[in-house]
Amino acid sequence: MCGIVGYVGKQKKAQEVLLEGLTNLEYRGYDSAGIAYVTNGKLVITKTEGKINNLKKIVIPCEANLGIGHTRWATNGKPNTINSHPHKQGKITIVHNGIIDNYAEIKEQLQKDGVTFKSETDTEVIAALLNQIYTKTQDINKSIVEFQKKVKGAYALGIIVDDDYNTLYAIRNESPLIVALGNDENYIASDVPAIIKYTNKYIELNNGDFAKITDSQIICYNALGKEIKKDIQEFPIESYDIDKHGYEHIMLKEIHEQPTVIKNTIGDYIDNNIDNLIAKMPDFSKYNKIIIVACGSAMHAGLVGKNMIEEFADIPVDVEIASEFRYKKVFIDNKTLVIGVSQSGETADTLKAIVKAKEKGADTLGIISKKGSSIARCVDFVLYTNSGIEVAVATTKAYSAQIALLSLIALNIANHKHNIDNKELEKILKSIKELPIQIERLLSNEACENYKNIAETLYTHNDIFFIGRGVDYALCMEGSLKLKEISYIHSEAYPAGELKHGTISLIEPGTPVVGVITDFEIADKTLSNIEETKSRGSENYLIITEELDNQYSKINKNYNTYNKVVIPNTHKLLQPLLAVVPLQMIAYETARFKGEEIDKPRNLAKSVTVE
Numbered sequence: 001m002c003g004i005v006g007y008v009g010k011q012k013k014a015q016e017v018l019l020e021g022l023t024n025l026e027y028r029g030y031d032s033a034g035i036a037y038v039t040n041g042k043l044v045i046t047k048t049e050g051k052i053n054n055l056k057k058i059v060i061p062c063e064a065n066l067g068i069g070h071t072r073w074a075t076n077g078k079p080n081t082i083n084s085h086p087h088k089q090g091k092i093t094i095v096h097n098g099i100i101d102n103y104a105e106i107k108e109q110l111q112k113d114g115v116t117f118k119s120e121t122d123t124e125v126i127a128a129l130l131n132q133i134y135t136k137t138q139d140i141n142k143s144i145v146e147f148q149k150k151v152k153g154a155y156a157l158g159i160i161v162d163d164d165y166n167t168l169y170a171i172r173n174e175s176p177l178i179v180a181l182g183n184d185e186n187y188i189a190s191d192v193p194a195i196i197k198y199t200n201k202y203i204e205l206n207n208g209d210f211a212k213i214t215d216s217q218i219i220c221y222n223a224l225g226k227e228i229k230k231d232i233q234e235f236p237i238e239s240y241d242i243d244k245h246g247y248e249h250i251m252l253k254e255i256h257e258q259p260t261v262i263k264n265t266i267g268d269y270i271d272n273n274i275d276n277l278i279a280k281m282p283d284f285s286k287y288n289k290i291i292i293v294a295c296g297s298a299m300h301a302g303l304v305g306k307n308m309i310e311e312f313a314d315i316p317v318d319v320e321i322a323s324e325f326r327y328k329k330v331f332i333d334n335k336t337l338v339i340g341v342s343q344s345g346e347t348a349d350t351l352k353a354i355v356k357a358k359e360k361g362a363d364t365l366g367i368i369s370k371k372g373s374s375i376a377r378c379v380d381f382v383l384y385t386n387s388g389i390e391v392a393v394a395t396t397k398a399y400s401a402q403i404a405l406l407s408l409i410a411l412n413i414a415n416h417k418h419n420i421d422n423k424e425l426e427k428i429l430k431s432i433k434e435l436p437i438q439i440e441r442l443l444s445n446e447a448c449e450n451y452k453n454i455a456e457t458l459y460t461h462n463d464i465f466f467i468g469r470g471v472d473y474a475l476c477m478e479g480s481l482k483l484k485e486i487s488y489i490h491s492e493a494y495p496a497g498e499l500k501h502g503t504i505s506l507i508e509p510g511t512p513v514v515g516v517i518t519d520f521e522i523a524d525k526t527l528s529n530i531e532e533t534k535s536r537g538s539e540n541y542l543i544i545t546e547e548l549d550n551q552y553s554k555i556n557k558n559y560n561t562y563n564k565v566v567i568p569n570t571h572k573l574l575q576p577l578l579a580v581v582p583l584q585m586i587a588y589e590t591a592r593f594k595g596e597e598i599d600k601p602r603n604l605a606k607s608v609t610v611e
């Protein structure tokens with residue numbers, strides 16, 4: 001959510017580094033963008049509403065050796081040019097990710113002191129605050145220490161001070177920020193894609209830390225202003241590949257990466273041998289209860305995980321929307337495991353929910369994609385997905401990788417509790433091996449033609465229903481969210497059996513209803529519910545397993561009139577990993593027919609670091 005990049009050095013043109021960095025961070029926010037750079041001893045700020053391309057059109061190329069840039073996802077104030085970053089007050093120019101909780105009080109005080117503001121943002125307020133302190137102290141380090149005592153909230157800041165145009169300052173509290181190292185040049189970035197083209201060496205700032213950065217030196221300080229030593233770390237370059245590789249959209253590329261992602265993620269833990277899985281995970285069978293906290297698609301992955309863990313591991317699982325969990329009464333003791341599921345590892349709601357769970361005495365586990373992220377550092381134990389960087393705003397491969405890890409947790413506990421015998425285990429291991437090929441089949445040209453045909457009808461509708469039972473309902477929730485996010489078509493996911501208790505009144509002739517049927521034990525019931533909608537004129541689509549398809553084709557004449565996506569059979573534990581692929585592809589193709597901007601849907605941003 002919002003992106004920051006900064007550059008100081010004579011090796012490159014600052015403007016180019018900033019614009020390129022912002023382009024690579026645009027998935028984190030794209031309401032407006034701006035850069036500030038120093039040229040011929042003068043600071044120039046160029047900013048505008050809309051995407052980075054708008055900014056590129058108005059930046060006047062020139063030589064510059066230092067600058068900061070920002071791409072915004074609006075929090076305080078509309079996404080317009082005035083509210084876009086950088087903001088300058090007096091001698092201080094700032095770009096900011098995060099939210100300042102007490103900005104209104106600070107603003108009131110500053111206004112009493114005679115400060116005036118152009119924008120509605122909290123960022124301009126803190127620029128004015130730092131400027132006021134600096135005017136008194138004339139010492140930027142002391143000013144930052146003082147400033148941090150007064151400001152409450154989450155912030156990652158890139159700062160230029162008018163008195164020293166050779167130095168960048170970076171401050172971090174709760175929003176991610178790194179300082180990256182080049183040769184006679186240095187960078188700041190809120191996320192790796194901004195700078196990975198130039199360097200993979202970086203220093204991580206912890207909460208409260210700040211850094212003074214020139215082309216030849218980086219000095220880090222803690223919140224008290226005491227100089228601190230920091231280790232230089234390295235990113236694996238290959239996991240930050242953000243090229244489209246010939247695909248029309250990054251989302252499509254990421255959907256197609258799923259066979260590899262599943263292979264890698266499961267391979268990291270199990271490698272064809274249950275003993276590896278046992279060795280690589282703690283024994284989760286000691287817990288009486290599991291609570292999964294997460295948001296959006298990660299929460300939907302949690303719902304799939306709940307079904308898997310309850311069924312195979314016999315432990316009750318609650319799935320809580322992280323933003324709700326934080327403010328409600330919770331029932332936790334030291335026999336409760338709280339699992340935070342998060343691709344970015346930076347989602348503020350999930351992070352705060354984990355902090356609360358720890359305070360209440362629970363053990364915490366993270367299922368995270370991003371190494372070293374805030375949630376990964378906060379939990380007692382982390383299981384990383386091996387899904388690489390995910391750039392499309394609507395998650396696909398990270399969601400699948402989260403489900404893959406949750407299935408392994410179910411398997412781990414089931415094994416510890418002797419809930420599965422060797423024969424069953426053999427079947428699961430064999431099915432795991434087949435998964436990548438089966439996902440590839442679901443992404444074959446022929447399969448994709450089918451998704452296109454379905455989407456060609458769906459995209460003309462305003463309301464679409466997804467119905468299923470049990471784990472299939474959890475999958476419907478994800479299918480519905482994917483469709484809403486990128487095609488802007490209203491859709492609802494509903495438990496198939498619940499529809500008749502009210503919502504079926506919305507079904508009228510032509511209403512599309514997508515039914516997901518993978519669970520053998522309740523398939524008949526779901527199919528009956530789908531037939532109930534059909535009797536009311538709905539246009540039906542089924543996502544159904546091969547085995548069930550064969551069975552119904554033989555015995556139910558009505559069945560053969562449905563539009564279908566038939567998915568390969570696998571072990572029940574793993575079936576969601578296949579069923580989700582058509583749902584993702586149908587959402588993608590529907591949005592494509594509508595001509596929407598799939599990789600950067602309106603109002604959204606990757607990694608939601610505000611509450």
Ligand code: F6R
Nearest residue numbers: 296297298342343344347394395
């Ligand atoms: C939907 C989507 C979001 C995220 C949610 C949590 O496509 O991407 O719903 O799943 O914002 O994000 P993470 O997983 O980063 O915590």
